[in-house]
Amino acid sequence: MSYDGSVQFTDVRRVFDGRSGNAHVAVDKVSLLLDSTTRLGIVGESGSGKSTLVRLMMGLDFATSGSVEYRGRDLKSMSKSEIHEFRTNVQLVAQDTSSSFDPRRSLRDGVRRPLLTLLGLSTKEANERVDSTLESLSIDPSLADRKPHQVSGGQRQRFSIARALVIEPKLIVCDEAVSALDVSVQGSVLNLLKDHCVHNEAGLVFVSHGLPATAFICEELIVMYQGVIVEQGSTSQVVFHSEHPYTRSLVDAYRTTASSDRSGAAR
């Protein structure tokens, strides 16, 4: 069977037990196909369930009910070799970069690791791939010998993107991947991500609070509100024909920013 790169959510619900005994439904009724042919944006306010969804799609957390499947196999019952294949094809840029690198090892080591463990490259080959990936992301190579806590949040975020791209996965999942970057470099990193996806025929799941970056990079959009998908369609459909009040407020904010940018540029 040829690789179809897809992760299928079917009627997924994730409930967390609250401290006071109250259950909290973080994600509900989510049915969704993620694949290597689409750049899909997921937007929603803080607490709407975006990172929970990301953790479920990466097999870092499991649904309370419903299923999340990769190549027809539930993520929670995959064998070791299936997990290996999944990690080779689906990579995450996590929201919290401070805990996503081993604090005792250099950032170079962190970026190199998937090349050694997943692709089985030699150290020499892996180092060459790391260097070219760092260069493509305009990362200062001298930073690579530092430990994760010895660089800024924005610098660490770029290393996190480098680690996800270095093995050329078929699906890249980015949770707030550019939010710690300067606005001046956000655009170039977004362009790089987009080019990488087009060039490698990879899919993207791009999670963000805001519409501008997401609408720029994604062809399809999902809007989450209180754990459920309230809007889904092509980016232009969602931007121009949104129905849910929350989506409309997002679109209004987006239009205001875009028009003040234009008038600022005209001055």
Ligand SMILES: Nc1ncnc2c1ncn2[C@@H]1O[C@H](COP(=O)(O)OP(=O)(O)OP(=O)(O)O)[C@@H](O)[C@H]1O
């Ligand atoms: N491990 C957990 N235990 C209990 N509640 C949790 C847990 N993880 C998330 N939640 C709750 O689930 C809801 C969704 O959280 P989630 O992190 O998915 O939101 P988010 O949309 O990613 O928010 P943000 O934009 O701030 O990153 C929140 O109300 C959160 O407090």
Ligand SMILES: [Mg+2]
């Ligand atoms: Mg989040």
